[in-house]
Amino acid sequence: MSENCKPLLSIEDFCVSFGDRQCVFDVNLAIGRGERVALVGESGSGKSVTALSVLRLVRDATHTGRIVFDGEDLLTKSEQQMRGVRGADIAMVFQEPMTALNPLYTVGQQIAESLRLHEGLRPNAARERGIELLRRTGIPEPERRIDSYPHQLSGGQRQRAMIAMALACRPRLLLADEPTTALDVTVRQQIVDLLIGLQEQEAQERGMAVLLITHDLNLVRRFAQRVAVMEKGVLVETNTTEALFANPQHPYTKRLLDSEPRRAIESVPDDAQNVLSIEGLAVDYRTNAKGWRSLLGRTAFRALHEVDLTLRRGETLGIVGESGSGKSTLASTVLGLQRATIGDVKVAGKPLREYRSSSKAWRALCARMQIVFQDPFGSLSPRMTIEQIVGEGLRIHRPQLDAPERRARIVELLQEVGLSAEVLLRYPHEFSGGQRQRIAIARALAVEPELIVLDEPTSALDVSVQQQVLGLLTRLQKKYGLSYLFITHDLAVIRAMAHRVVVMKSGRIVETGHTLDVFDTPSHPYTQSLLAASILQNAAALKENIA
Structure with missing residues (x-):
């Protein structure tokens, strides 16, 4: 955080315990307005508990210390007061949108809920704002997709819809919990670029900051301006992204950065026998036709075309x-x-149909x-x-x-x-x-x-x-x-x-x-x-x- 950037969020001497078991120890972390900070660590390090505690979403836990947002200690607020903070001032993007989104409501209805509760918009106005948010997050045909249910969207589209919901009330702090873990590389790239673009725009207008919770170090290097590293509930190192990756100080940080996959495989002998061979493989799925084609009954969708490979x-x-x-x-x-619809799959030289x-x-x-x-x-x-x-x-x-x-x-x-x-x-x-x-x-x-x-x-x-x-x-x-x-x-x-x-x-x-x-x-x-x-x-x- 730069010297001229006043903290938007300040976590001070923060501890979390579940009964007699303490899992977060004296965490101190500040996030400035317009800043992108990554909180990294392995499962069980306490990063998600710390982030969720900002919204007071950790149940049956004892908290000590302070979580100060824009000058007010969130730990002293009542549950009713926190409902006014969640979604309006601080919003969250979860790891698995299919779980986080309600399957019984359309995307538009779920975006409108936040707008109705925090801004009092009427249905038509909320719908128009929802369409604009979907368009802004890059979902194609937003006028149509706003009436889609979560299962009707792809993984990347669901994550974009989650981001649209989070940004509906223009929060000043966005918590992103593993937002790209289950996505393909190209979709992951799109979501990262989207988050950076949206944050930079909102940072200029409202000073929006982002706290990214992740274990993806490549994502951290691309996204974050500062990095905080947690191990077993303790914040062990904080630095700018460039400095931390170039010269990590704590042994745990060094171990994390040294955990990238290494190529240590042995070459395969030239005379090694084929365990698997596939020749001209094509696979069709039978699907229900739409429109006038439904009169002709079920149709075929070809999922594989002329695949040849050996192992x-x-x-x-x-x-x-x-x-x-x-x-x-x-x-x-x-x-x-x-x-298979066409072609052969052979295991040890014998087609699967013979095994059957x-x-x-x-x-x-x-x-x-x-x-x-x-x-x-x-x-x-x-x-x-x-x-x-x-x-x-x-x-x-x-x-x-x-x-x-x-x-x-x-x-x-x-x-x-x-x-x-x-x-x-x-x-x-x-x-x-x-x-x-x-x-x-x-x-x-x-x-x-x-x-x-x-x-x-x-x-x-x-x-x-x-x-x-x-x-x-x-x-x-x-x-x-x-x-x-x-x-x-x-x-x-x-x-x-x-x-x-x-x-x-x-x-x-x-x-x-x-x-x-x-x-x-x-x-x-x-x-x-x-x-x-x-x-x-x-x-x-x-x-x-x-x-």
């Missing part, structure tokens, strides 16, 4: 592309969850292919213990093992991914995100697969935890000769992990080749646009880490 033993093939590019359809077809000829053959195929999902909490049953989760595949595919042998194998698998036997009787909610992803990997390894589909396995993880999981996957690949089909929108992860990369757009492969060749000299305009939008400000540093 060798011990190789990682990265699949990148925006939402709707066909990545998930390709993965579903490889796993046999979606049938008998239940025994299909069960054997399922053991050869496994998947690790993006959200480990959603993919692990909350009602099963870790022993039951990891051992489920063994019960189905290794029925010859008795109970002691099965438990011994489960313990071995958990130790393989860095967990101890002490976790056997615990449940998923008792673990961190990184630990849950390790459990998901152990479950996939249980049946000794040859191919593992990795569907955004690190996108929900902090940078240091991400590095640990990627290191684990690399080590397991070397040890067992595993083949990975790695789907992600994080190009830094692909650069570090993939031997070869496939770039998909609108269901087609537009470019493929060795990863470093494609990243250093992309030939297709779409690949060039993806790389330009990836916010890889530290690309040079990544190159230095390539083995």
